Amino acid sequence: MLYQRRGGKAEPAGDPSRAGRLAIGMAAAAASGAALFYGTGLHPIPALTWVAPAPVVAWALGERRGWLAAALSALAWVLGGLNLLRYLARLAPLPAVLLALAGPALVFAACVLLARAAARARTSLEAVLVLPLAWTGFEWILASFSPHGTFGSLAYSQMNFLPALQMAALVGHVGITFLVALASSGLAFAWHLRRQPRRAAATLGTAALVVGLSLGWGAARLRDRAPGPALRVGLAAADSTIRWFRTLAPDTTLAIVRGCTERIDRLAASGARLVVLPEKIVGVPDAAADSALALLRRAAERNRITIVAGFNRRSARFARNIAWVVSRGGVATYDKAHPVPGFEDDYEIGREPLVLADRTPRLGVAICKDMDFPDWTLRYARRGVDVLAVPAWDFGEDGWLHSRMAILRGVEGGFSVARCAQDGRLTLSDPFGHVTAEQASSDAPEVLVTGSVPAIGIVTPLREGWGLGWVLGLAGLFVACPLRLPRGSRAAAASGESRPPAIASPEIEEEL
Numbered sequence: 001m002l003y004q005r006r007g008g009k010a011e012p013a014g015d016p017s018r019a020g021r022l023a024i025g026m027a028a029a030a031a032s033g034a035a036l037f038y039g040t041g042l043h044p045i046p047a048l049t050w051v052a053p054a055p056v057v058a059w060a061l062g063e064r065r066g067w068l069a070a071a072l073s074a075l076a077w078v079l080g081g082l083n084l085l086r087y088l089a090r091l092a093p094l095p096a097v098l099l100a101l102a103g104p105a106l107v108f109a110a111c112v113l114l115a116r117a118a119a120r121a122r123t124s125l126e127a128v129l130v131l132p133l134a135w136t137g138f139e140w141i142l143a144s145f146s147p148h149g150t151f152g153s154l155a156y157s158q159m160n161f162l163p164a165l166q167m168a169a170l171v172g173h174v175g176i177t178f179l180v181a182l183a184s185s186g187l188a189f190a191w192h193l194r195r196q197p198r199r200a201a202a203t204l205g206t207a208a209l210v211v212g213l214s215l216g217w218g219a220a221r222l223r224d225r226a227p228g229p230a231l232r233v234g235l236a237a238a239d240s241t242i243r244w245f246r247t248l249a250p251d252t253t254l255a256i257v258r259g260c261t262e263r264i265d266r267l268a269a270s271g272a273r274l275v276v277l278p279e280k281i282v283g284v285p286d287a288a289a290d291s292a293l294a295l296l297r298r299a300a301e302r303n304r305i306t307i308v309a310g311f312n313r314r315s316a317r318f319a320r321n322i323a324w325v326v327s328r329g330g331v332a333t334y335d336k337a338h339p340v341p342g343f344e345d346d347y348e349i350g351r352e353p354l355v356l357a358d359r360t361p362r363l364g365v366a367i368c369k370d371m372d373f374p375d376w377t378l379r380y381a382r383r384g385v386d387v388l389a390v391p392a393w394d395f396g397e398d399g400w401l402h403s404r405m406a407i408l409r410g411v412e413g414g415f416s417v418a419r420c421a422q423d424g425r426l427t428l429s430d431p432f433g434h435v436t437a438e439q440a441s442s443d444a445p446e447v448l449v450t451g452s453v454p455a456i457g458i459v460t461p462l463r464e465g466w467g468l469g470w471v472l473g474l475a476g477l478f479v480a481c482p483l484r485l486p487r488g489s490r491a492a493a494a495s496g497e498s499r500p501p502a503i504a505s506p507e508i509e510e511e512l
Contacts, residue, residue, distance in 0.1 A: 002391060012214050013227045014311040018180055018452055019441075021063065022068070023413060024059060025056075025059050025060075025063060025068065025069075025072045026072065027055075028055040028056045028058065028059040028072070028076075028465055029055075029056045029057070029059075029072040029073070029075045029076040029079070030076075031055040031078045032052055032053055032054070032055045032057075032076035032079075032080070033056075033075070033078070033079025033080050033120070034079070034080075034085075035048045035049075035051060035052035035080070036048075036049075036052045036053070036076065036077065036079065036080020036081070037079060037080045037083045038083070038159050039052045039080075039084060039157055040052075040080060040154065040156075041083035041084055041401075042083070042087060042397055042398055042400065043400060043401075044156070044159075044264055046157055046158050046159075046160055046161040046164075047163040049157040049180050050155060050160070050180055050183045050184065051183070051184060052080065052184065052503060053076070053108075053131075053184040053185075053188070054180070054184040054185075054187040054188045054191075055188075055457075056072060056073050056076040056112070056263025057073070057112055057115065057131065057184060057185065057188035058187070058188040058189075058191040058192055059072070060072070060073055060112045060115075060116060061115065061116055061119050061188060061189065061192040062192055063116075066113060066116065069112060069113065069116060070109040070110070070112065070113055071109070073108055073109040074102075074105040074106055074108065074109040074160060075105075076108075077104055077105035077108040077109070078101055078105045079094050079498055081100070081101045081104065081105065082101075082293050085097070085254070086397075086435070087397060087398060087469070088100055090395070091342075092342070093293065093320060095451070099405075100152075100472065102140075104152065107135075107138050108135070108274065108357065109278025110134075110421075111131050111134040111135050111138070111425070112131065114130050114131070114134050115127065115130045115131040115185070115188075117191070118130040118346040118495070119192070122370065124189060124199050124203045124420050125147055125202065125203060125206055127189065128182070128185050128186055128189045128203050128206065128207055129168040129182070129185070130185075131181060131184075131185040131188075132177075132178050132179075132180070132181035132182040132185050132308075133467060135154075135177065135181045136174045136177050136178045136181065139153050139154070139155075139173075139177050140174050143173075143174075143373070143374065144375075146472040147338075147341045148319065148341070148372060149338070149369075149372030149373040149374075150173055150372055150374065151372055151405070152403065153174075153177055153433055154171050154176070154177045154180050154181065155168070155173035155174070155175075155176035155177045155180075155408065156173075156401060156404055156405060156408065158176050158178070158180065159404035159407065159408065159433070162178055162218070162222055162432065162433050162434070163215045163216075163218035163219045163222065164179060164180075164214075164215060164218060165218065165408070165411055165432075166217065166218030166221045166222065166411070166432070166433075167179060167214055167218060167510070168408055168411045168412045168462070169221070169411050169412060169414065169431075169460040169462060169463075170460070170461050170462060171461075171462060172374055172462050173412070174376065175214075177283075178426065179210075179211050182207050182210060182211060182391060183207060183208075185207065185373060186203060186206070186207025186208060186211075187204065187207075189203045189204070189207075190203055190204035196235040205464070220235060221432070222432055223226070224236060224322075225430075225432055226458050228454055228483075229454070229455040229456060230452040230453065230454060230455055231273060231274060231361055231387060231416075231445075231449075231452065231453055231454070231455040232246065232271045232272050232273050232274075232450065232452050233272055233273070233274045233275075233276065233387075233418045233428055233437075233449065233450070233451060233453055234264075234267030234268070234270065234272030234274070234275040234276070234447075234449070234450045235267075235275070235276050235277075235418065235420040235426040235428070235437075235447075235448070235449040235450075236263040236264070236267060236275065236277055236420070236446070236447065236448050237240075237261070237277070237278050237420055237421065237426055237441040237446075237447050238259070238263075238422070238424045238441075238447070239254050239422055239423055239441050239443060239445075240444060240446075240447045241281065241282060241422075242393075242422055242423060244256055244282045244283060245281070245282060245283055246283050246310050246312065247278040247282060247283040247285075248283055248285040248293070248314060249285075250285060250287045250288035251417050252282070252283075253282050253283060253284050253285065253288040253292055254291055254292060254295070255286055256281065257281075257282065257295050257296065258283040259290045260277055260281060260296075260309065261295050261296065262306060263277075263446065263448060264277075264296075264299045264303065264305075265299065265302075265303060265325040266448060267322075267448060267450060268304075268305050270305035270450050271450065272304050272305065272450055273305050273306070274305065274308070274363070274387070274389065274418070275305055275306070275307050275308070276309075276389045276390070276391060276418045276420040277307070277308070277309035277310065277391060278309075278310055278391050278392060278418055278421055278422040279310035279321065279323075279336075279367055279368050279391040279392050279393040279421070279422070280310055280311065280312040280321060280390075280393055280422075281309060281310060281311055281312075281422070282311065282312065283311075283312045283314055284311045284314070285311050285314060285315060286315045289313070293324065293326070293331060294313070295480040296309065296324060296326040297326055297331065299326075300326045300327050300328060301328050303458050304328065305327070306325065306326070306359075306363065307324075307325070307326045307327070308323055308324070308325050308326075308363075308365055309323065309324055309326070309391065310322065310323045310367060310391030310392075310393075311324065319344075319347045319348065320344050320347060320348050320349055320399070321339065321347050321367060322334060322335055322336070323336075323354075323365050323367055323389075323391050325354065325356065325363075325365055325389075329358070329359075332354060332356065332365075333354075334350060334354035334365045334366070334367065335348060335350030335351075335366075336349075336350055336368070336369070336370060336371050337349060337350040337351070337353075337366075337376060338369045338370050338372065338373055339369070340368075340369055346403045351367070352381050353383065354366075355377070355380060355383045355384075355385055357384070358402070359456040359457065360386075360455070361386035361387045361456060361457075362373065362383075362384050362385050362386045362387075362457075363385070363386070363387055363388075363389060364383070364385035364387070364388045364389070364415070365388070365389050366380070366388060366389075366390050366391075367390065367391055367392065368390065368391065368392035368393055368402075368421070369417075370390075371390060371392075371402075371405055371406035371409050371417075372405055374409060374412055377409040377412065377413055378412065378413055378462065378463065380413060381382040381412070381413030381414060381415060381460070381463040382456075382463060384457070385413070385415045385457060386415055386416065386454075386455060386456055386457040387416045387417075387453060387455070387457075388409075388410065388413075388414060388415050388416070388417050388418070389418050390406055390417060390418065390419040390420070391420060391421075392406070392420065392421035392422075392424065393421055393422050393424070394421045394422075394423050394425065396423050396442070397424065398424070399421060399423070399425040399440060399441075400425060401425030402421070402424060402425075403419055403421065403424065403425040403427045403438075406419045406427070406429075407419075407427065407429040407435065408433070410429055410430070410431055410433070411431060411432060411433045411460075412460065412462050412463075413431075413457075413462070413463050414431045414457045414458040414459055414460040414462065414463050415431055415457040416428070416429060416430050416431060416453035416454050416457070417429045417453075418453065421441060421448075422441050423441060423442070424440070424441055425438060425439070425440055425441070426438065426439050426440075426441060426449045428449070428451040428452075428453050429453070430453055430454050431454065431457060431460075432466070436451045436452060436453055437449050437450065457459075
């Protein structure tokens with residue numbers, strides 16, 4: 001091996017200069033950032049997410065300076081996160097926006113550093129798992145403690161790719177995240193080992209095998225779904241009434257509720273047996289509560305249907321974001337369990353899911369942001385819910401994403417979802433993630449949607465409670481093992497000899 005001297009240090013001939021390596025790193029970060037920008041966010045392109053981290057990770061594995069590898073990895077993630085900048089700036093103060101951009105970027109940089117350490121201390125087949133396991137662990141922790149639940153997960157980038165979506169039924173949304181991250185990790189390690197073709201092929205082949213088997217299982221699951229009885233569902237929204245959600249005027253409240261009953265009658269005439277209306281349709285003061293409820297009861301009785309409608313109950317004593325479930329059998333009330341931080345801080349918090357078990361299909365009720373939290377919706381699944389009715393209120397441009405987050409909860413729990421949002425999307429979906437009906441509430445002053453969903457839910461491994469724990473247990477055992485020296489390295493170290501790392505950079509391997 002020929003050497004040349006640069007900056008007082010001997011480097012292999014043909015190795016890029018420090019400035020050259022920096023330029024390559026910047027290009028890799030830009031490529032990853034661009035792929036993340038278009039592959040994630042409010043309207044992602046699914047295919048891009050599978051390869052997005054690979055360029056910057058591949059470069060970082062071969063970069064000698066750890067701080068630079070971390071910095072450019074973080075930069076790539078920040079560039080990708082800019083796709084949410086305008087959206088977040090409308091809803092959150094500047095410090096929260098900066099945290100939303102910088103926090104995941106720093107975590108991604110830490111994950112890349114772990115992968116670099118693994119590349120020097122583990123075999124290639126072990127090391128390729130470190131990045132996807134670390135990132136998946138981060139998402140799981142975030143979902144467990146964040147007030148925004150699973151928002152921002154890589155899993156939602158795959159909502160239009162149904163074979164990948166089926167992993168949620170097995171291990172939850174983190175299963176999809178793991179597959180997406182594993183694909184990029186496999187590509188990055190294969191490029192890093194490109195001068196060792198056998199090891200590169202084995203590493204990439206192992207990652208491809210795991211991803212391929214998982215997607216194959218997902219495709220088979222979609223083909224094997226059995227037909228069954230269907231429930232006709234109606235959804236109705238009118239964005240023009242949003243401005244009255246805080247009203248305390250009884251006449252205004254009753255006028256808007258009468259308009260809702262007219263839409264309910266039309267949906268029932270088209271065959272709907274369940275009608276779902278949005279969240280916080282109108283403010284309901286104490287003076288109008290009984291009359292508003294009576295209007296809904298009469299609509300349910302004359303049409304022989306079940307109505308689920310969301311209202312903003314306000315009085316001097318309380319603020320409640322509720323859904324009334326009205327049928328010939330009576331009235332039930334559900335309180336939203338996950339208020340939106342900053343917007344609903346003064347609202348009472350619901351403590352229990354609402355499941356109507358005395359009917360077929362078995363009906364559950366949740367409200368909007370409740371669907372961001374898998375632990376909450378799995379409580380419905382374990383109570384045997386067949387259809388989950390979800391009054392909702394989106395923020396316009398996030399309608400697609402929030403509707404898909406709810407759809408993924410249905411895949412995890414094995415139930416259909418009837419979600420009706422004002423300023424967003426009206427969607428019906430089955431337990432496999434198929435959208436059976438959809439329309440944007442902004443398409444017309446008044447939007448009515450009818451469609452059918454399966455009336456019987458399905459049992460999923462995650463619903464039974466063992467799938468996620470099993471996978472996390474295995475992952476925990478792997479991560480708990482310290483990054484270790486390869487076989488023979490301890491003896492070599494004790495004798496004062498030096499040995500190449502398990503996965504050295506291609507330049508070092510060639511030099512040796």
